[in-house]
Amino acid sequence: MRKLTSFATGARLVALLALTMLLSVRSATAQDILIPMDESQSDHLKAYGLTFWALERQVDVDWLLNYRGGSFLMVREADIEAELRVRGVHYEVISGSRTASIISEVESDAANTSVVRLEKPPKIAVYAPDQTLPWDDAVLLALTYAEVPYDMIYDDDVLGGALDEYDWLHLHHEDFTGQFGKFFNYRTTAWYIEQQREAEMTARRHGYRKVSDLKRAVVQRIREYVGGGGFLFAMCSGTDTFDLALASHQTDIVPAEYDGDPVDPDALTRLDYGHTFAFQDFRPVFNAREYEHSDIDSGPPPQPLRNPAVDYFTLFEFSAKYDQVPTMLTQNHVATVKGFIGQTTNFRKHLVKPNVVILAEAPGRNEVRYLHGTFGEGTFTFYGGHDPEDYQHFVGDEPTDLSLHKHSPGYRLILNNILFPAAKKKKQKT
């Protein structure tokens, strides 16, 4: 398996990343391009794509964590400048001495900032079916808008070993329990019938009688991929159903409405929480008609707060020099991000495993919005909610036009994840 980077434990990660400091010193004679990611940026989302584009051209990029919203620094070249203008990304041309001054300021012990060298763009896979489904996928939207190249893979590819070709895997509104998203009310619509038929055919092709068996094999393969050093990013129902499927590898949690046979009466006692990534002690929802997979999801906020004007979550601030991975994942130009609802919105805090790092939470509600953890040689990041710029995205709604949300803090969190695997391993500062 080709891996650009592989992080082990948090301590090991930080140790490796510390190496970057030594490599971050730039020539004081050349001019550089600073892409500020604070309020002055004209298009935050395209800035990530431009950085990715530069990495593809073997241009090293320094990610200045917590410096002006997590800015990017790279050598000044005419092609890069032209592309920045074409993509509408605001940048500043700075002198070599100014670069040195900024680096010095960022590396100073007095500030909670640091430099991470980005070296090689990760190869990205998005786990999604060929079939067009009547909802958007925030990561696909973000990658497409930011112009970051990606491949789409699905069950056949995963089971065929295609994951080995990728560094970063994304899951979105997916149901790994084999309950077809629990869209019971849509079971007579064409897209649902097609989705179910395709899934059943794939299951049979791979020798499984039920879709839930197929999906369990898929999550097991993804688990191995992460264990071997892969980066997993999941959103919405791709988060909790992933752990549900892992936990239920010895039992049947799917109601008869979806797989023809009833739930295992001993399902609750047979759940294997030791097999999961992020959650433990949860209970699946066995009601086929309830649009919810488990109690991991705390659901939409309570009614007085279920309002885009007042619903928000806060990002934790980490030590940029000692906790560089969570710092990278939470780079933003704002500390609070407006909320958004999905089939899975927030994770109940008491069901999150103790070794998982909480990156963002809904204040005062014991609900986690965004978390990160390590498994084996790889990492996983789970982000609740469906579409950061569509408070409540319904089936059949038009996809969000990101050109109208160029500064979206919620979408920035997604794009932090695609650059994080590009970071050069660095030794811990201490």
Add this chain to the structure above:
Amino acid sequence: MTILRSSRPFSFLLAVLLASAGLMTSAVISPRSASAQNVEESQVGRFQLAESFLRAAQYERAIGMLEHLYAESPGTHVFYERLREAYESVKRYDAAIALVDDKISSETSPTAYLTEKARLLYLKGDEAGARVQWERAIATNPTSPSVYLLVYRSLLQLRLFDYAIEVLEDGRSVIDNDTLFQTDLAYLYNLTNQPDKAVGKFLELLALNQNQLNYVKSQLGTFLNSEDAIEKSIAVAQEGVANEPLNRSFRELLGWLLVEGDDYREALEVYRGIDRLDREEGRVLFGFGLIAADGGAYDVALESFDEVLSRYPESASAPEAMRGLAMMQEKWAETLGEQVFDIAGTRQERNHWDEALETYQRFLIEYPQHPQFPDVLRRIGSLQQDVFFDLTAAETVLKEVVARYPQTDAANQAAYDLGRLAVTQNRLEDARIQFSRLLTRLRTGDLADLARYELAQLHFYKGDFDAADSFTRAMQENTSTDVANDAIDMKVLLIESKGPDSLNTPLRRFARIQLLTRQRDYQVALNQLDDLMNEFGQHALADDMLMEKAQLQARTGDTESAIMTYLQLPLLHPASFYGAQSLVEAASLQARFGSPDEAVATYQRVLTEYPGSLLIPTVREAIRALRGDELGS
């Protein structure tokens, strides 16, 4: 069929109870001996308790009670049914199968129980054993359609669609009746992505009842989600029509499928056939012509309308077809960007504008009493004015509409056109009267707003800038109208370009030049513009004048000069509102006239020199288009 039979009153109570619990339905499905269903009073209580246990998910306790109840009264179907369900709930398939076996051994007609057993065996994982039981079930009465339906429903529950198809097809063959299970098979073929076979079954259904066409379309429409599915469906429908050419529903289905597949040419043949066979006298062809025109298949729509007119000139569809044809030709000409005269004023070869005009004129001759006559007359006037520039002919026609058909929409539109025509002919006072009268008559609406804007323009041309400003102020209140933006543009020009003294001489002369441009007197306008620029080169209007000049040069075909003028503007007036726009126009001309690299360089200038322009997104798109960028994955 009764569920329970007892001389005791509480038996009736149990029946009501069980029925209210929803058990009656499931009980009806399975045959059983009605004589063995006496129920003791204590059994009712225990059954209710067992039900409570089931609801509380205490399956083992419920099973214990239900086993006793079943042992005491094996003929009571609900006891059997609940016990089997309870076994299934805890996946005790062997116990459930043993229970069903018990029923099979005691029943003379065990078909339903055999399908039950098969289903349970499948759930247990014994697929071969399940198949044997389904086959046994069919063997109990292989000539009965209901037996096949029982097995089919059992298979449907397990989503074994391919096997269900096999069973139903076998049933038709054994019973030797091809009219059986048509909708069930069509449904299964759709579910298994075999649209061609689904269409085959629907054709069988239509052969029996043509009124089912809408049902068939609705069923098929759900699944026609790929080109391949449509193509396969069309092939089968074509075969059906070939076999039964007189069946109209077959043809309509085929026509509909062809339109779904955007094959309007073939669809025309089909609708033509329907029209002839059913002596519709063009009604079907006219309807199809409208569909084809909406779909952009103008050549096919043309043929369709033409055929209505040539074959059925006396039919009720003929006038509508003729008007529809002319309107479609207008749309066609617009789509192709056709012109009647080139930049130099030379008459171009006959094109769709000529066809449209002639078709409208034919309409007037052939259908003088038709209700659409005023509308067609007005359309001729508009064409003469805006496309053929025959102002005299246009005026005659439009006046006729206003005089002969007052109080109609056509008359109002004609009055508006007459006002515009007067502007073109430099009869500004006549134009003012036309627009004022129209505005008084209409007050509100799109046409009223257009008239209001024309009045503002008239005041502007005459140098009456305060009056023009008053009109624009009124119009910009309603930002939903199309002309609101034009009104705002005019207002900005008025605010920025007055002076240098109270006579506002440069703006007056500039307004006059704009009027000349509207009257297509381009060369005179260009000459006057040059004079104005020489005299007032430093006036606030200087950039407007350069922009106007470049546009006039482009209109007169002097592309090279136009590009130069556009490029000159940001050099002379770097802070001008038109800076970015002039570069975009120059780049657009460069791209159109074969210099894509120069165009990209010019577009890049917009990005560097005017990074805050509203045109930036357009510029980025243009650069990417010229570079041939592929966005997305």
